[in-house]
Amino acid sequence: MSEDDPYDLDSGPDPAAFAAAAPEQGIDEDAAAPVYAVGVGPGNPEYLTPRGRRAIREADVVVGFETVVDFVADETDADLLTCGYADEADALAEFGRRVAAGDRGTAVLMGDPNHSGYQFLGKVERAVDRPVRVIPGISSLQIAASRARTPMEDTRFVTLHKSGSLDADLDRLAEAAGERHLLVLPRPFDWMPGDIAEFLLDAGADPSLDALVLERLTHDDERITRTTLGNLRDSAGGSGPDSTPYSDLSVLAVRAPVGAAD
Numbered sequence: 041m042s043e044d045d046p047y048d049l050d051s052g053p054d055p056a057a058f059a060a061a062a063p064e065q066g067i068d069e070d071a072a073a074p075v076y077a078v079g080v081g082p083g084n085p086e087y088l089t090p091r092g093r094r095a096i097r098e099a100d101v102v103v104g105f106e107t108v109v110d111f112v113a114d115e116t117d118a119d120l121l122t123c124g125y126a127d128e129a130d131a132l133a134e135f136g137r138r139v140a141a142g143d144r145g146t147a148v149l150m151g152d153p154n155h156s157g158y159q160f161l162g163k164v165e166r167a168v169d170r171p172v173r174v175i176p177g178i179s180s181l182q183i184a185a186s187r188a189r190t191p192m193e194d195t196r197f198v199t200l201h202k203s204g205s206l207d208a209d210l211d212r213l214a215e216a217a218g219e220r221h222l223l224v225l226p227r228p229f230d231w232m233p234g235d236i237a238e239f240l241l242d243a244g245a246d247p248s249l250d251a252l253v254l255e256r257l258t259h260d261d262e263r264i265t266r267t268t269l270g271n272l273r274d275s276a277g278g279s280g281p282d283s284t285p286y287s288d289l290s291v292l293a294v295r296a297p298v299g300a301a302d
Contacts, residue, residue: 055160057162060162073170075164076095077146078149079178082150085112086258101145105160109148149161181197183258183291184223188223210239217240226286226292232278234276247269250269251293252295253290
């Protein structure tokens with residue numbers, strides 16, 4: 041991505057598809073250091089991996105969304121380039137210029153880039169002229185699977201935490217509801233847990249299915265709401281942080297009946 045070739049979701053290509061188009065390039069020992077894309081975990085520093093911490097500590101410049109960079113600001117003396125959605129392109133363009141000038145660059149992403157970060161990963165790859173090496177992290181999804189006791193091999197995972205159409209992702213959830221456990225990363229604030237429950241019920245899911253909303257996992261204020269899909273529907277229809285009872289740092293788990301996922 042550059043100032044002359046800005047990313048536009050409506051015209052594409054989707055940066056997630058760009059990031060997944062080919063395996064990682066091999067690292068040439070004689071070439072410039074790669075850029076690292078580090079999953080910082082669910083935000084609790086105890087869940088930041090040693091390898092990720094080293095890539096952050098050794099960087100000259102770190103880029104990421106402000107809430108993510110805040111979690112690792114104390115881990116490094118690097119220059120911090122923070123952004124939101126509105127100024128994401130500017131931050132990544134500056135990151136690309138710094139890397140091109142020889143600085144060691146690290147991008148930070150919430151959780152594990154392989155679970156919900158491919159759009160940002162693709163934008164990082166388009167911003168730099170070096171190989172990008174992903175350092176996976178512990179994700180809130182993994183913590184949620186542990187708390188909800190939903191083995192990953194028996195679970196349908198879908199992230200809605202991305203830009204663009206969600207039709208295919210929602211169809212995958214509706215197809216699996218009641219047959220497999222569901223783990224869903226909601227999208228603030230138009231597809232929060234209540235909205236997902238409403239969609240699944242309208243698609244024919246059983247309202248008695250156990251549902252858990254797992255918020256701010258591993259933090260001191262972690263909260264888990266245990267309810268049913270039918271009751272969860274009551275919170276549907278919000279459009280902002282004040283119109284939903286749930287945090288934007290949430291995972292929704294919908295458990296299949298015992299034996300259904302076998």
